[in-house]
Structure formats: structure tokens, C-alpha cells
Amino acid sequence: MKNQRNNRQNVSMKWNRRGWAMVLLLLFNYTLFAGIANAEQSTKASETKTVYLTFDDGPSKNTSEVLDILAKEKIKATFFVLGQQAESYPDLVKRIVQEGHQLGNHSYNHAYKPLYTDFREFWRQIIKTENVLNQIVGQRPALLRAPGGTYGNFDASYFEHLGQAEFIIHDWDVDSGDSKRSNVPAAEIIKGVKSGPLKSHITVLMHDGTGHSESVKALPTIIQYYKNNGYQFAALTSEVKPVQFRLAQKSKWVKAALSPEEADRMMMQDAASWPDASLSEVMNRSLPLFVRFGSATWQLNTGEYQMIRDQFYVSLRTMTSRMGGEIQWDGKQQTVILKVGDMQAEMNMIKHVAIVKRPGEENMEVSLDYVMKDGGTQLNLRDLMDIMNVKVLSYIDDGQKREVTVE
Ligand SMILES: [Zn+2]
Structure with a gap:
């Protein structure tokens, strides 16, 4: 966790099809071009500040309390769930979706070593979790969070393969510190959040897994803190530019060799399980x-x-x-x-x-x-x-x- 770096600055306008269309419009008036930089800045200043609260490692017994608090505060959040936990608490997975929150994939069992020493195992767990979630709520979430975050765990090939399969990988801006060790007291979690930066968009890492009752206790104060600072709350969507840590110079793991061709073959076998994947999209590539x-x-x-x-x-x-x-x-x-x-x-x-x-x-x-x-x-x-x-x-x-x- 200490190794985490700030994500790259989000200075560029989101460059999707709409972005291209916008450029075309702007091209009709070349004189506008000089003003783009300024225009972009002023849009930023007036933009609504948004917090994306994210809860990892659940669902667990703590999740229902987290959902109660979110309902009371009328805010939406994102839950990066473990397939194993989802199997144990299917009703909570349903409740997350019914109450308008976003589901994300956080692997099946969170075991670092098998996940990060061989991409085959990472892929297997992601697909397994997708199948569990699909059975419970009929969703194959595109959002994905790497157990422990990507820094030092993912190498370029993990980003590459998962990007190919159209997963969207989210790290975080602010670590509440609630998983530094077991039973971090609520006061320390709140302090952890308050020491984070207050930029226009913030993704906050918290946990609703087993043993995180202190996170539940800290949650109302954390919500109040961001409200006091003028933030609105939202669930992550595939439209939100993900926070991603930079690649570490050195990986924490020695990874098993996997050729791009073999990775493609393996992933194509599960193409039907890719998030939002249709065969035409795959062919399009x-x-x-x-x-x-x-x-x-x-x-x-x-x-x-x-x-x-x-x-x-x-x-x-x-x-x-x-x-x-x-x-x-x-x-x-x-x-x-x-x-x-x-x-x-x-x-x-x-x-x-x-x-x-x-x-x-x-x-x-x-x-x-x-x-x-x-x-x-x-x-x-x-x-x-x-x-x-x-x-x-x-x-x-x-x-x-x-x-x-x-x-
Ligand atoms: Zn986790």
C-alpha cells in the first residue's frame, strides 16, 4: 500500500467518439482552437466535485450496515466483490444491485501469489467471479479492481490482456487505511481519509469484507466530511476515467511466461463471458x-x-x-x-x-x-x-x- 503512486494527471479531455465529434464541431471555427486550453480549464473549475466511495472484499455481514448508511444518506457507491463471498452472500449481492450501486470484480479468493504469478490464474478467477455474479444478478461487471491494487502486482501484460477483454481497472486516489492491519480503529480510518487530497474527482478505497466493522463505524463521518467539502457522491460507471497507478519499475512477483498468442487463445475461449462482449465486437478488433x-x-x-x-x-x-x-x-x-x-x-x-x-x-x-x-x-x-x-x-x-x- 505504501508503494502507491498518484495516478497520472487527468489533463486530457476524455477522448471517445463524442470527443472526436466535438473536435469536428470546433474545426468549423479555427479561431476557437486557441481558446481550447482555457475553455477546458474553466469547465474544470465549475465542474461538480465527485467522490466515488468503493468497498472491497465483500459482501460480508458488514455489507448490510454499509448499505443501510448509504440508503439513509441517499448516496451511491461501488462494491468490488469477491466471487467466493458473493457465493456465501447472494442476497447482499442482489441488494447492492437493487439499491442502485455498482458491482465490480475483485477476483474469486484474493490470494495474491497465485493471482500475480500467473495471468492464467488471474483470468480464471475473474471469469469464475463473473459467472457467480451472472448467476445471482445477471451481470458481468466491466469494472475490476486488482486485489492489493495494481502497483507492483500488475505488469504491462496484465493491463494489456484485461484491456483487450474490455475490463476497466480501477485503483484509487485515497486509501482510508482500513486494511493496513486488522481492526484499524474508526478514528484512524477517518484520519486516513482526511489526509487525502481534495481534488475534483476522488476514488476512495474502503472495505466491507469480514472483520471491517470499524470501517462501518467510520463511514457516516467520512460521508459528512466530503459533504462539508462540497462533494457529491456517485457510483463508478464505465464512463468514469479510471484511476490507475503507474507501472512499478519492479514487480513484486516473478510471473509465469505466457505468450500473447496463448493469452489470446485462452481469453477467446471465454469470449462469451467477457463483460458486455458480443461476438461482433470481438471480430471488430x-x-x-x-x-x-x-x-x-x-x-x-x-x-x-x-x-x-x-x-x-x-x-x-x-x-x-x-x-x-x-x-x-x-x-x-x-x-x-x-x-x-x-x-x-x-x-x-x-x-x-x-x-x-x-x-x-x-x-x-x-x-x-x-x-x-x-x-x-x-x-x-x-x-x-x-x-x-x-x-x-x-x-x-x-x-x-x-x-x-x-x-
Ligand atoms: Zn481487496
């Missing part, structure tokens, strides 16, 4: 992506790009060579130097930020959202466009064709 720029068209095939929750992530190496540029890796600084023409971008992969330099121009800062795939970096296409200082003209994804036109 194999479409190439075309990026049109002037008279040039760059084609990215499966493996060179991927779509994660409506956002394109493109292979940095492939795109750079297609654009006639080059990349160098400065391992010491954890920085990738990207050069295309007279543009140079210093991409700090740890800080998730690029400094873009062009002769005669002021340096520009671009936030970086990327994923690792097969040892290569896949950068959010939108961020790459920002670095290249090009604008999106149109975007087609009609199930037959995926094409982005830029200028």
Missing part, C-alpha cells in the same frame, strides 16, 4: 486502422494499434517510422526522444508528459496516455496528434472501416 494525412495513408494492422474503450493506441515505433521520423530511448531518464523533421519531443514515460520543441517556437507540453504491448509503447493517437501539432478532420468507424483523417 481485427480491422486495420488507416490514418490519412494529406496524400499519405498509413495503415496500422492488428498488433500495431488497439482500441481501448473507444480510444486508439498506436504503436509509437510503427507510426514514427511511417512518418519518416526516429525514436531514441534514454533508459536512465526513462525518456523517449521522438524526432520527426525539425520537431523533437522528449517523452517522459514515468511522468506521462512530453516536452515538444520546434525551432522558433515556445516549448509545448503534452500529456501522454500510453499502454505497453509486447514490450513496445502504444501511445494514445490523440496525444501523438497533439505532439505532431496536427488536427483531426474526420473519423470513421462503421464496423467496416476505421479511418482517421488529419491535417
Whole structure:
């Protein structure tokens, strides 16, 4: 828990299909472009502050009390449940759903070693839990929380595989500290929450599993604290940008080898159990992506790009060579130097930020959202466009064709 890091700053506007549509609208008026940065900031300031309370390791006997408190306060929350517990307390799983809260998957039995030394076991537990929840409430939740959080437990391949299967992985901003040891007193839990940052969106980690009666005691005060600070409460949804810890430099676990092909095969066997998965969505994954720029068209095939929750992530190496540029890796600084023409971008992969330099121009800062795939970096296409200082003209994804036109 001590190792937890802050998630990357959420400086970028959510870049989904609506995002692209918005850009198209804005393009009708080029003069608006200069104002985007300011406009984004002012929207942020007036945005409602939101707390996402999350309860892990349940359901247990404590869960009904947590639900009573939430009902009394008229607020919604998210429960990352264990499959094993759900089997023991099916009625509480039903109550969570009936009362409008969100269910998430937290593995079947929470046993770190088997879960984190072999992705096969992690996958097996996630699917097993899904099947349990599907039996009880007919839901296969897309939201997933790694037992113990992702930091030091997940490596890039876990993110990659689970992203492929369209799970949405949520870590947290504020750890209430209620699972540091057994029976952490309520006063200490409240103190833990109050020492957390008060930013516009906060995901708070709490527990409603066995042995967490002190968390129940602390809950009313925690709710009051956020209310006093002007927050509204909400359950997580698939629309909420998840808080994710950065990849640790070193994993706590030695993981069993698993080739991407084997992982794909294994996951495809359970494709029917993927959250919200339909076969057409799965088939869709194999479409190439075309990026049109002037008279040039760059084609990215499966493996060179991927779509994660409506956002394109493109292979940095492939795109750079297609654009006639080059990349160098400065391992010491954890920085990738990207050069295309007279543009140079210093991409700090740890800080998730690029400094873009062009002769005669002021340096520009671009936030970086990327994923690792097969040892290569896949950068959010939108961020790459920002670095290249090009604008999106149109975007087609009609199930037959995926094409982005830029200028
Ligand atoms: Zn847990």
C-alpha cells in the first residue's frame, strides 16, 4: 500500500467518439482552437466535485450496515466483490444491485501469489467471479479492481490482456487505511481519509469484507466530511476515467511466461463471458486502422494499434517510422526522444508528459496516455496528434472501416 503512486494527471479531455465529434464541431471555427486550453480549464473549475466511495472484499455481514448508511444518506457507491463471498452472500449481492450501486470484480479468493504469478490464474478467477455474479444478478461487471491494487502486482501484460477483454481497472486516489492491519480503529480510518487530497474527482478505497466493522463505524463521518467539502457522491460507471497507478519499475512477483498468442487463445475461449462482449465486437478488433494525412495513408494492422474503450493506441515505433521520423530511448531518464523533421519531443514515460520543441517556437507540453504491448509503447493517437501539432478532420468507424483523417 505504501508503494502507491498518484495516478497520472487527468489533463486530457476524455477522448471517445463524442470527443472526436466535438473536435469536428470546433474545426468549423479555427479561431476557437486557441481558446481550447482555457475553455477546458474553466469547465474544470465549475465542474461538480465527485467522490466515488468503493468497498472491497465483500459482501460480508458488514455489507448490510454499509448499505443501510448509504440508503439513509441517499448516496451511491461501488462494491468490488469477491466471487467466493458473493457465493456465501447472494442476497447482499442482489441488494447492492437493487439499491442502485455498482458491482465490480475483485477476483474469486484474493490470494495474491497465485493471482500475480500467473495471468492464467488471474483470468480464471475473474471469469469464475463473473459467472457467480451472472448467476445471482445477471451481470458481468466491466469494472475490476486488482486485489492489493495494481502497483507492483500488475505488469504491462496484465493491463494489456484485461484491456483487450474490455475490463476497466480501477485503483484509487485515497486509501482510508482500513486494511493496513486488522481492526484499524474508526478514528484512524477517518484520519486516513482526511489526509487525502481534495481534488475534483476522488476514488476512495474502503472495505466491507469480514472483520471491517470499524470501517462501518467510520463511514457516516467520512460521508459528512466530503459533504462539508462540497462533494457529491456517485457510483463508478464505465464512463468514469479510471484511476490507475503507474507501472512499478519492479514487480513484486516473478510471473509465469505466457505468450500473447496463448493469452489470446485462452481469453477467446471465454469470449462469451467477457463483460458486455458480443461476438461482433470481438471480430471488430481485427480491422486495420488507416490514418490519412494529406496524400499519405498509413495503415496500422492488428498488433500495431488497439482500441481501448473507444480510444486508439498506436504503436509509437510503427507510426514514427511511417512518418519518416526516429525514436531514441534514454533508459536512465526513462525518456523517449521522438524526432520527426525539425520537431523533437522528449517523452517522459514515468511522468506521462512530453516536452515538444520546434525551432522558433515556445516549448509545448503534452500529456501522454500510453499502454505497453509486447514490450513496445502504444501511445494514445490523440496525444501523438497533439505532439505532431496536427488536427483531426474526420473519423470513421462503421464496423467496416476505421479511418482517421488529419491535417
Ligand atoms: Zn481487496
